[in-house]
Structures are given as C-alpha cells and as structure tokens.
Amino acid sequence: MEWAVRDQHAKIVSMSLGDSPTDGTDPLSEALNPATAKRPERRVVAAGNSGPEAYTVGTPAAADAALTVGAVNGPGKGVDQRADFSSRGPRVGDNAIKPDLTARVWAFSPRARSRRRRARAPASPWTAPR
Known part of the structure; x- marks a missing residue:
C-alpha cells in the first residue's frame, strides 16, 4: 500500500486479498487504517x-x-442479487456494516480456466471511484 502511494503516487489502491473474518483490529486491517488517515x-x-x-x-x-x-x-445469474460466494457482514465483534457497497461482477481473467473462476473474480477494481 505504501509503495503504491509513496512511490507510484496512486490515488486509489485496490486490493483483493484477505484472510479469516475479523473485527478489524488484526495487523493487516490496522496497517490499512492509519495509512488511509494520513493521506487522501x-x-x-x-x-x-x-x-x-x-x-x-x-x-x-x-x-x-x-x-x-x-x-x-x-x-443471466439473478441480476442484482448478492453473489452466493461474496462475503457478508456485519463485521465480527461490533456488528459494523460491511461491505460498504456492492457491485456487479464484471471482471475478466484470461488465466481463469473456467467460467466459474472468471465469475468469482473480485468486483473491487471495477468500483474504484475515478
């Protein structure tokens, strides 16, 4: 995150990575919070x-x-219904609202070997504010 912003001057950092459900106080979430607070x-x-x-x-x-x-x-897949694979809130611990928004899955992955894998690609790169 810091490299993208500091060295590449990114205005938006889009990530599709993760681990187990958490209350947002884990090390990776905590690393994201102060980084965002310091920069726009x-x-x-x-x-x-x-x-x-x-x-x-x-x-x-x-x-x-x-x-x-x-x-x-x-x-063709129950338009505008939450995708069955998509993680859901609320957030563990304090019941905070997460996710903040939803978007249609329109991702493309030339390396995916099946339609199912292509359909499971993350929505976040397509919803980043421009």
Whole structure:
C-alpha cells in the first residue's frame, strides 16, 4: 500500500486479498487504517469469497478505513442479487456494516480456466471511484 502511494503516487489502491473474518483490529486491517488517515487516497478492498454466511468479511476488508466491496450477480445469474460466494457482514465483534457497497461482477481473467473462476473474480477494481 505504501509503495503504491509513496512511490507510484496512486490515488486509489485496490486490493483483493484477505484472510479469516475479523473485527478489524488484526495487523493487516490496522496497517490499512492509519495509512488511509494520513493521506487522501482510497483503499478499495474486495469483501472476500467466503459467503453466503453472515460475519464472513475478513482482513483487510474489515478495516474501518477500507471501502469494502461485495459482489452481486451480473446478467443471466439473478441480476442484482448478492453473489452466493461474496462475503457478508456485519463485521465480527461490533456488528459494523460491511461491505460498504456492492457491485456487479464484471471482471475478466484470461488465466481463469473456467467460467466459474472468471465469475468469482473480485468486483473491487471495477468500483474504484475515478
């Protein structure tokens, strides 16, 4: 995160990485919070692929400063219904609202070997504010 902002002058940092559900006080979430507070750029983070159960938003998507994005289905798959794989809130511990928003899954991955894997690509890169 710091490299992208400090050395590359990024205005938006989009991340699709994560781990187990958390209350946002884990080391990765904590690293995201102060970095965002000091600078104006946004950290856009995919909610994760641990749905459809509640309380499945992991780190760093659980960070207070993360603009956390969940996925909804695109055309032909129950349009505008939350994708079954998308992690869901609320956040573990304090029941804070996460994800902050949802977006249709319109990601493309030339390396994906199947339609299912392409469909599970993160929505966050496509929802970053421009």
